[in-house]
Amino acid sequence: MRSKGIFLLLLLGALTSYYVYSPIPNDIEEKWKLMFTDCFFRSLSNLADLSELVGLKDYMGVMMFITFAERVVPLSDERVQVTEEMFDGVEVVVYQPSQQGGVGELRRAVIYLHGGGWCLGSSRMGPYDFLSRKMVTDLGAVVVSVEYRLAPAHHFPVPFEDVYRVVKHFLQPVVLARYHADPGRIAVSGDSAGGNLAAAVSQKLLQEPEQEVQLKAQALIYPVLQALDLNTPSYQQNQHMPILPRTLMVRFWSEYFTSDKALFHAMMANTHNSPESAALLKFVNWSSFLPEPYRQAYNYRAPPVVATGMHRPSNNLSHSIADPRASPLLVPDTALQHLPKAYVLTCEYDVLRDDGVMYVTRLRRAGVEVTHEHYPSGFHGALMFTLWPTDFEIGHRMLGNYVKWLKENL
Template sequence: MRSKAVLLFLVLGAFTAYYVYSPIPDDIEERWKLMLTDCFFRSLSHLADFSELLGLKDYMGVMMFITFVERVVPVSDERVQVAEELFSGVEVLMYQPRQERGAGEMRRAIIYLHGGGWCLGSSRMGPYDLLARQLVTELNAVVVSVEYRLAPAHHFPVQFEDVYHVVKHFLQVDILDSYKVDPERVAVSGDSAGGNLAAAVAQQLQLDPEQHVKLKVQALIYPVLQALDLNTPSYQQNQHMPILPRTLMVRFWSQYFTSDKSLFWSMMANDHNSPESAALLKFVNWSAFLPESYRQAYNYSAPPIAANETPKGSNGPVRSMIDPRASPLLVPDAVLRPLPKAYVLTCEYDVLRDDGMMYAMRLRQAGVDVTHEHYSDGFHGALMFNIWPTDFEIARRMANNYILWLKENL
């Protein structure tokens, strides 16, 4: 009987070790901590798949547990004043310095857009609350953290429109003045899907003839920027990497556009392009816009063009994915040239690495002042792993470098 118990213990131990272990590159710091963190995310993802299969709750409904478990109640403290506001009907959290640094001194402002694949996340999550407080205290800045609506309850372009309305509202001269913000020192920034929204907002503001107050900088943290080619070298190299495997990123894209599950499988096969998107593939030709060292052994081939008809109506998924408000990488150089100074952060072990690299190169070729900071030991989402027990040293390095760049350029 005892031998059976020992055998069962060994089997369970071996199964647990097999499940927890994932092949993580040696140059990533704190590998075991990342393995354990990834084990939680994978377990939740499996539970979400199982729940959806049984018809209990949809996948993203279960994955929202991540958002809920990290949710905090943002409160004021001795250095930072926090308030909930509505800007054009959209919820925002306003973070402001409590202490004045100088009589009549005007402040910087950062409009921050959280990540989460347009389906998850919240400005009220602990990591975003902590980052906002750091920006306030170290930059004497006002931070506008936007609580935009999420998919799949709300599909594109709702998320973009929420954010754009907030930015337009905040950039009114009288609103800026009420928060003591210098109209020449305003930034838009975001991570992952938030980086996508930040890039799209920066582009659309430049095209708006009624917009007089301009952004000074845009800061994009491992942004997702295009939906046409989901088989770039970084998508191939990092398809099973924590925290954002290729399957999850494709799921985010498909649910951003539609609840029709067929789009997911089409995007997984990378055969979702249409004759309408074919002309735009030149903007995501990674053989032209990636440094040779990042192409590695991968040979470029343009994604196939499906013969099926484009869905009717401007809200069809195919039309959505070629809309620059969803895929900011697809705009011509003429739209890039007037954009504000940019900071682009990319991570080596991230399916979105090549999106950010191609955008940084295209911006630079268009004459935009770009700082491209690449973390050779970085993984997707690293900046937000700043709270125990998932506090990583790389998160501190990223935050310090990001804030330093804002201090010098905003």
């Protein structure tokens, strides 16, 4: 009887180890901590799949548990004053130094856009609250953290439009004066999907000649920048990496545009390009825009173009996929030439690595000043892993370098 108990205990231990273990590259630091962290994400994802399959709750509805679990109430303290406000009908959380500066002293300002694949996340999550407070205390900055509406309840372009309204509202001279923000020292920044929105907003502002105040900088943290080719070398290399496997990123893209599962299946097969979007593939040709070390042994093959049949997106979807507000890489060089200086952070073990690297290449060729920080042992989402129990040393290093760049360039 005792031997059976020991056997069952060993079997349970073996099954647990099998489930927790994932093949993580040796040069990633704190591998076991990442395995346990990813185990939670995978478990929740599996539960979300099951829930959607049996009709209890849709996938993203279950995944929102992450957002709720990390939610905090942003409160003022002795160093940071926090207020929850509405900017042109969009919720924002504004962080400011508690101590007023000298008479007439103006501050830097950062408009921050959270990640989460346009479907998850919140400015009120602990890691974003921590990040905003650090920017206030280290930079003396005003931080506007945006609570834009999320897909799938609000498909593209709603999240972009929310963010753009906030930026336009904040850049009004009367609003900047209210927050003692320097019109010449304003940045827009974001991570992952937030980096996508930050890049798109930076481009859109340049198209409005009547806009008095322009951005000084854009800071993009492992941004997602194109939906045309979901089989770049980094998508292939990192398709099973923790935190953001290829399947999840493709799901985020498809849910951003539509709740029709046909698009998800087409994107998984990389057969979602119509003649309209295919005309823009030249802007994401990684054989031209990826330096050799990132291409490795992968050979470029343009995604197929589907003119008819079940994999062809509707005309409305084709237009959205090809829209630069969704895919900021899909613009000619002339649209990049006068963009503000940029900071782009990429991670080696991230399906989105090549999006960021291609944008760096294209911005530099267009004459834009770019700082590219690439982390050879980095993984997607690392900058947000700065609080116990998922605090990673690499996350703290990324955060320190990001804030240092803002201090020196804003």
